[in-house]
Amino acid sequence: MSSTALLLLALAAPLSSYAAPSITQSVWSQLNSTVGGRLHAGIPFARSCFAHVTSGVGGTQDAAACAAVQANYVNHTLLQDSLGGYINTQWETCQATSEQCLLDYQNATDQRAFNTPARICSQGSVPDFGIKVNGASDVLAAYSFSKQFGVPLVVRGTGHEYKGRSGNPGSLAIWTHGLKSITNAPKFVPTNCPKTVKPRTAVTIGAGVIYEELIDFADTNSLTIPAGGCISVGAAGGYPQGGGHSMFSNVYGLAADRVLEIEVVTPRGDHLIANECQNTDIFWAMRGGGGGTFGVTLSMTTLTFPATKVNAVFANVDNSVPGQLLAFFEFMVNNAISLAEQGWGYYLYPTLPGIAMSNTVLSQAEAEASIAGLKQLITKNFTGSGSTWEMTVEPDYKTYYPKYVTRIPVPVGFAMTTASRLIPVANFQTAKGRADLAQAMTAIIDEAPVAIAFGVAPFYHGNNNDTSVTPAWYDSLWHLALANTWNFNETATSLTKIYSDLSSGVDAFRALAPNSGAYQNEADLYEPDFEQSFWGDNYPRLLSIKQKYDPDHLLDCWQCVGWKGHSDPRYKCYLEVNGI
Ligand SMILES: Cc1cc2nc3c(=O)[nH]c(=O)nc-3n(C[C@H](O)[C@H](O)[C@H](O)COP(=O)(O)OP(=O)(O)OC[C@H]3O[C@@H](n4cnc5c(N)ncnc54)[C@H](O)[C@@H]3O)c2cc1C
Ligand SMILES: *[C@@H]1O[C@H](CO)[C@@H](O)[C@H](O)[C@H]1NC(C)=O
Ligand SMILES: *[C@@H]1O[C@H](CO)[C@@H](O)[C@H](O)[C@H]1NC(C)=O
Ligand SMILES: *[C@@H]1O[C@H](CO)[C@@H](O)[C@H](O)[C@H]1NC(C)=O
Ligand SMILES: *[C@@H]1O[C@H](CO)[C@@H](O)[C@H](O)[C@H]1NC(C)=O
Ligand SMILES: *[C@@H]1O[C@H](CO)[C@@H](O)[C@H](O)[C@H]1NC(C)=O
Ligand SMILES: *[C@@H]1O[C@H](CO)[C@@H](O)[C@H](O)[C@H]1NC(C)=O
Numbered sequence: 001m002s003s004t005a006l007l008l009l010a011l012a013a014p015l016s017s018y019a020a021p022s023i024t025q026s027v028w029s030q031l032n033s034t035v036g037g038r039l040h041a042g043i044p045f046a047r048s049c050f051a052h053v054t055s056g057v058g059g060t061q062d063a064a065a066c067a068a069v070q071a072n073y074v075n076h077t078l079l080q081d082s083l084g085g086y087i088n089t090q091w092e093t094c095q096a097t098s099e100q101c102l103l104d105y106q107n108a109t110d111q112r113a114f115n116t117p118a119r120i121c122s123q124g125s126v127p128d129f130g131i132k133v134n135g136a137s138d139v140l141a142a143y144s145f146s147k148q149f150g151v152p153l154v155v156r157g158t159g160h161e162y163k164g165r166s167g168n169p170g171s172l173a174i175w176t177h178g179l180k181s182i183t184n185a186p187k188f189v190p191t192n193c194p195k196t197v198k199p200r201t202a203v204t205i206g207a208g209v210i211y212e213e214l215i216d217f218a219d220t221n222s223l224t225i226p227a228g229g230c231i232s233v234g235a236a237g238g239y240p241q242g243g244g245h246s247m248f249s250n251v252y253g254l255a256a257d258r259v260l261e262i263e264v265v266t267p268r269g270d271h272l273i274a275n276e277c278q279n280t281d282i283f284w285a286m287r288g289g290g291g292g293t294f295g296v297t298l299s300m301t302t303l304t305f306p307a308t309k310v311n312a313v314f315a316n317v318d319n320s321v322p323g324q325l326l327a328f329f330e331f332m333v334n335n336a337i338s339l340a341e342q343g344w345g346y347y348l349y350p351t352l353p354g355i356a357m358s359n360t361v362l363s364q365a366e367a368e369a370s371i372a373g374l375k376q377l378i379t380k381n382f383t384g385s386g387s388t389w390e391m392t393v394e395p396d397y398k399t400y401y402p403k404y405v406t407r408i409p410v411p412v413g414f415a416m417t418t419a420s421r422l423i424p425v426a427n428f429q430t431a432k433g434r435a436d437l438a439q440a441m442t443a444i445i446d447e448a449p450v451a452i453a454f455g456v457a458p459f460y461h462g463n464n465n466d467t468s469v470t471p472a473w474y475d476s477l478w479h480l481a482l483a484n485t486w487n488f489n490e491t492a493t494s495l496t497k498i499y500s501d502l503s504s505g506v507d508a509f510r511a512l513a514p515n516s517g518a519y520q521n522e523a524d525l526y527e528p529d530f531e532q533s534f535w536g537d538n539y540p541r542l543l544s545i546k547q548k549y550d551p552d553h554l555l556d557c558w559q560c561v562g563w564k565g566h567s568d569p570r571y572k573c574y575l576e577v578n579g580i
Helices: 003-012 025-034 063-071 076-081 136-149 211-220 238-242 280-285 324-341 364-370 372-381 397-405 431-447 471-475 492-505 507-512 530-549
Strands: 039-041 129-132 153-156 172-175 182-188 200-206 259-265 271-275 296-303 310-316 344-349 354-359 388-394 415-424 450-455 476-486
Touching (some): 136 153, 136 296, 211 397, 259 280, 271 280, 324 344, 324 450, 354 397, 364 388, 372 388, 388 397, 415 492, 431 450
Parallel strands (some): 129 172
Antiparallel strands (some): 182 200, 200 296, 310 388
């Protein structure tokens, strides 16, 4: 049977248990011709391994395709490229009903996940269809279609979402991942700005560009463009729109701080160029207000920096020697302000335990002097073979990145959830504040299997770029995050407990920093008072901008600006946890 015939068969079947029943095959075909044949069926990533599917799931069982999926199950490369793949696999599933199409991530050939007993592959939260967008008219077609037929929309780039905002049951995805242009703009002046605006070094990228491509481009052009902790995160999607921290954000600012212009298509139907001189309201909203909320970015222009050497440190602490872990935390807490003032950025891993650090501000000699206290602590005061110290000067960002940023890789290809708190400078300014924080750090190890204190707040950079992230970001030193993970075979009841426990794990830090907030992209899925936590005093203005550009709520998402609450049928696959 030809693939077209198979596809027609799949389309002739009911589209999925979630799809609005009124939508017939001919309606989808019409949409497909409106968008020039760029409509794709959303097929769960591991579908090819399953003999049995629920009605409406496309694709076929296919041994070769299954083997490729199994070989790449915990690799971001195939996942970020597949409309039906999500980096954190629970977002492919319907958690409330346990409908899924997953493999055992610890052993992707484990028959128990897909064959013994015969398991059924379900569509879960994978969009039924996605338009691989090529330009504004495709996005406008998606908006009209959603309004006419009531099909929920999602915006999907790489599927790196931690909170499920790029998938939805029965949805149509606006899939931006094919927009791959990268243009160097060494003397960029935002569109329609007066001649008095000074040109800046920048790069204009399509919404589908991932950091891997941008790091290579920057390297070829002798530039530095800071990236987060995974090279397949989208450079113009949820990362800059939600904030975007990196090892360099203490000095270079958050990704949101560096955006100079956004080309956006709004649900109201405008195709805008937004920058500091025109459409300033949506420009502000899309630098921190969150992805998938105000419009679809087609392209974005972001600041670049000259290529630079990087002073880099990696250290481990031997935790088998009593007292050393607390001494390490105390040192980091006691010195956090001066380290930030001297331009250090770092990922402190309480559960490793260890730390990766970088500095592009100081010379090698200055960096060595500046970090001598930590070096002495680890190499002289600490004992045990697990205490190690390494310091190098890397010639450029591309060389430095794999050796220090992703040396401890962020795991992908299984279910993972986070909860976090921004830790204000004020907590580091008093002896009691410091002691309490160091003490709370030691308890983390019992709260979650994964924890990172990201020394990435834009403290050195300062708050001078008028973004819409919570102002707490600019009053903080650390973004402290916990995470937990699980496999394919957990029940909804045990997931509810995992989410709830992780949320409780952050309570100690909420208590230490009650007026702070959290980083929306890596927050508790069930964040209490999320509007205040993610946006602080910026929320009312963000809400009015949401209402202006998306009056029909075509782009709603979980705990996003304008959220109508869990009872919206769009969120039926989210579990109820802690009354949210
Ligand atoms: C392995 C890994 C490492 C990470 N490391 C970091 C890190 O170091 N620092 C950090 O700050 N964050 C990090 N994150 C979190 C990351 O910022 C968020 O997951 C972010 O939302 C990913 O954006 P995306 O566009 O790549 O993903 P997607 O899942 O495609 O989209 C995420 C959100 O953005 C929206 N969106 C995507 N594209 C567009 C568009 N073109 N227009 C409008 N909305 C859009 C989606 O609707 C969704 O709401 C990491 C995540 C992962 C999985
Ligand atoms: C949309 O049309 C193109 C070109 O005719 C075709 O290849 C593709 O399979 C269609 N998509 C769907 C989901 O039917
Ligand atoms: C992921 O897959 C890509 C492409 O096949 C490969 O180049 C890369 O080495 C893989 N990464 C890991 C960590 O296996
Ligand atoms: C993985 O699963 C396969 C198939 O069920 C099994 O034969 C193999 O022993 C498992 N491997 C491990 C390491 O558990
Ligand atoms: C942010 O503000 C600083 C200081 O005013 C300025 O140097 C920098 O260029 C600004 N960045 C952006 C992206 O506007
Ligand atoms: C390390 O040991 C030296 C010598 O005993 C001491 O002076 C110093 O304070 C110690 N450093 C820390 C951070 O405890
Ligand atoms: C899930 O399966 C693994 C083996 O892959 C097993 O060790 C574990 O106990 C199972 N968990 C549950 C909740 O059934």
